[in-house]
Ligand SMILES: *Cc1c(COP(=O)(O)O)cnc(C)c1O
């Protein structure tokens with residue numbers, strides 16, 4: 001039993017049953033899951049959630065599945081850490097990092113995949129497939145292995161080495177396609193109509209997949225003592241994560257878990273080498289012009305974002321902003337976050353932190369705001385971005401060599417011993 005009443009077109013509001021559908025037959029608009037919010041209100045409480053598992057599945061009533069034993073590697077309930085040292089460097093006040101590098105396969109994609117594959121199994125699918133920029137590949141392969149499903153995962157041929165290995169290890173089919181993600185995605189749309197018995201998590205199961213991102217809002221609100229933040233910074237590839245995260249805060253109020261109606265300013269982060277949504281924002285345009293990506297933030301390299309317009313709209317209507325980061329700024333931001341907070345993120349997180357810094361210095365993000373930056377993937381996935389880093393010294397194994405090579409300044413003072 002669940003609280004889903006059906007699906008609805010986001011454009012023309014036509015109703016559909018809760019099946020493996022993702023676009024409206026009439027207007028080709030994307031479909032969205034509809035819940036019975038009154039029934040949810042009556043059955044949910046902060047206490048009932050607190051007694052649930054420390055994963056996304058503590059919010060199961062607000063997710064579109066019935067299964068009491070979901071396909072679960074432990075996604076979600078990742079740390080929300082107060083980042084005072086980073087805040088001080090950026091001139092901000094109350095800053096938090098949602099550390100989604102701590103997910104089972106090292107990225108936020110575990111949230112959406114755990115939901116999508118659980119739903120797919122419920123609908124009778126036995127094959128799990130996806131078009132991926134890298135992190136989705138890792139997560140689909142891992143969750144399919146966990147569930148005993150066959151996986152068929154499609155990636156662009158030029159992905160980071162770590163993302164290829166950490167997908168292949170789970171033993172499914174991994175197909176590298178000579179082209180960009182947008183080529184991969186187009187191929188998968190064709191394959192999806194040819195193989196209706198395959199669950200493409202981000203094609204024919206996308207309506208359910210997207211719902212998993214709401215848990216990024218649910219957790220932050222719960223971890224802040226059931227309060228919404230004032231401003232969030234979210235990376236944008238297809239725009240699905242940002243759109244559903246914003247929906248998540250609103251739903252918490254609808255079901256009575258947040259007392260006050262939240263007014264969360266939502267800001268979006270893109271790489272300057274793939275910034276179709278940020279460009280539309282800067283130009284005040286309504287149409288999003290596709291681009292050919294060229295950036296080290298490969299997990300965000302979607303040139304023709306399916307939910308780009310919705311993300312743009314969410315940012316505009318919430319009073320947020322879009323900003324972009326160059327490859328150099330991405331690397332600098334990865335090092336800044338690591339140096340100040342001890343969190344190592346992949347290039348997508350570098351985009352988020354670089355954009356956080358830029359919006360802070362421009363005064364768009366204010367020091368009187370409670371800010372949450374979403375760091376969505378682990379740094380070990382993209383070590384290529386940091387090849388210039390190495391030991392601070394390489395020495396012979398002697399005291400003299402050490403003394404000659406390393407000067408710790410004041411911090412090496414013997415009197416400073418505990
Ligand atoms: C996929 C991904 C995103 C953004 O996802 P969309 O929902 O497509 O916008 C952000 N960060 C990381 C690390 C990702 O892998």
Ligand SMILES: [Zn+2]
Nearest residue numbers: 009012024027
């Ligand atoms: Zn429609």
